[in-house]
Amino acid sequence: xxxxxxxxxxxxxxxxxxxxxxxxxxxxxxxxxxxxxxxxxxxxxxxxxxxxxxxxxxxxxxxxxxxxxxxxxxxxxxxxxxxxxxxxxxxxxxxxxxxxxxxxxxxxxxxxxxxxxxxxxxxxxxxxxxxxxxxx
Amino acid sequence: xxxxxxxxxxxxxxxxxxxxxxxxxxxxxxxxxxxxxxxxxxxxxxxxxxxxxxxxxxxxxxxxxxxxxxxxxxxxxxxxxxxxxxxxxxxxxxxxxxxxxxxxxxxxxxxxxxxxxxxxxxxxxxxxxxxxxxxxxxxxxxxxxxxxxxxxxxxxxxxxxxxxxxxxxxxxxxxxxxxxxxxxxxxxxxxxxxxxxxxxxxxxxxxxxx
Numbered sequence: 001x002x003x004x005x006x007x008x009x010x011x012x013x014x015x016x017x018x019x020x021x022x023x024x025x026x027x028x029x030x031x032x033x034x035x036x037x038x039x040x041x042x043x044x045x046x047x048x049x050x051x052x053x054x055x056x057x058x059x060x061x062x063x064x065x066x067x068x069x070x071x072x073x074x075x076x077x078x079x080x081x082x083x084x085x086x087x088x089x090x091x092x093x094x095x096x097x098x099x100x101x102x103x104x105x106x107x108x109x110x111x112x113x114x115x116x117x118x119x120x121x122x123x124x125x126x127x128x129x130x131x132x133x134x135x136x
Numbered sequence: 137x138x139x140x141x142x143x144x145x146x147x148x149x150x151x152x153x154x155x156x157x158x159x160x161x162x163x164x165x166x167x168x169x170x171x172x173x174x175x176x177x178x179x180x181x182x183x184x185x186x187x188x189x190x191x192x193x194x195x196x197x198x199x200x201x202x203x204x205x206x207x208x209x210x211x212x213x214x215x216x217x218x219x220x221x222x223x224x225x226x227x228x229x230x231x232x233x234x235x236x237x238x239x240x241x242x243x244x245x246x247x248x249x250x251x252x253x254x255x256x257x258x259x260x261x262x263x264x265x266x267x268x269x270x271x272x273x274x275x276x277x278x279x280x281x282x283x284x285x286x287x288x289x290x291x292x293x294x295x296x297x298x299x300x301x302x303x304x305x306x307x308x309x310x311x312x313x314x315x316x317x318x319x320x321x322x323x324x325x326x327x328x329x330x331x332x333x334x335x336x337x338x339x340x341x342x343x344x345x346x
Contacts, residue, residue, distance in 0.1 A: 117297060
């Protein structure tokens with residue numbers, strides 16, 4: 001059981017890192033061209049992935065219970081803040097690790113920022129009660 | 137197998153397939169949704185999680201939980217002197233009634249392995265493509281856009297990414313793939329928002345700075 005969990009996390013982590021690198025998500029120029037619609041390849045990649053996920057999860061949801069994600073104000077506000085950060089740094093929480101693996105040393109700044117932002121939100125959440133109810 | 141796969145950029149369909157296999161495969165094997173920003177949050181709040189974990193362990197099996205509730209309900213009815221229990225309480229709770237199973241949470245160290253292997257995946261891709269080199273300069277496109285402020289943009293952008301993903305309760309993987317793939321309203325909303333604000337700011341940056 002434990003070995004299976006370890007193996008699954010190792011295999012899927014490697015697969016995701018390897019794939020994101022070859023898709024080009026670690027490259028700021030590619031991400032910037034995606035956001036400015038100068039190149040539609042990444043847009044199609046992501047859209048295609050969502051469509052395939054929809055097919056997969058339609059089957060999977062019969063076997064496992066998955067957490068529901070109702071629309072909340074924090075989903076929108078948090079999403080907006082995240083998008084600004086992604087446009088500035090070229091990274092999302094997964095991509096920054098791929099960038100570091102690719103030898104982009106300055107991604108260490110982004111990673112530090114993400115950990116700081118995650119911690120900051122925890123403080124803000126305790127003080128002001130913001131954030132979504134269901135989380136993953 | 138075409139070796140081009142190991143060298144250049146992938147066509148959109150191969151990238152889409154790889155991302156979907158990762159998100160759906162992860163959920164199929166572990167029964168838990170893939171969500172990278174959640175892994176960060178768990179690492180940052182590791183101590184609190186370990187304490188809560190001990191209490192949750194008892195109620196992971198929904199049939200066990202349902203049966204415990206049924207017995208409690210029957211006991212309470214007896215205390216209140218209600219003679220005939222409703223029909224639905226007569227038989228023990230079955231798995232079919234309880235619904236699909238809730239898989240145990242992936243342990244913290246498992247998530248740490250995932251993050252480290254993502255890093256390894258990036259390194260492996262670069263190494264197999266013919267050269268893992270260390271770059272201490274910002275990405276050329278990033279440098280062109282931000283100039284001397286590039287490191288600041290990375291750091292401040294990172295803070296926004298960390299804060300925003302946790303406020304929204306997910307990022308590109310948790311909302312974008314695992315949530316949109318299940319057509320969850322909150323995930324569709326969050327994904328539209330982060331993609332929308334990314335587009336808006338990038339368009340402005342491209343106009344103003346380039």
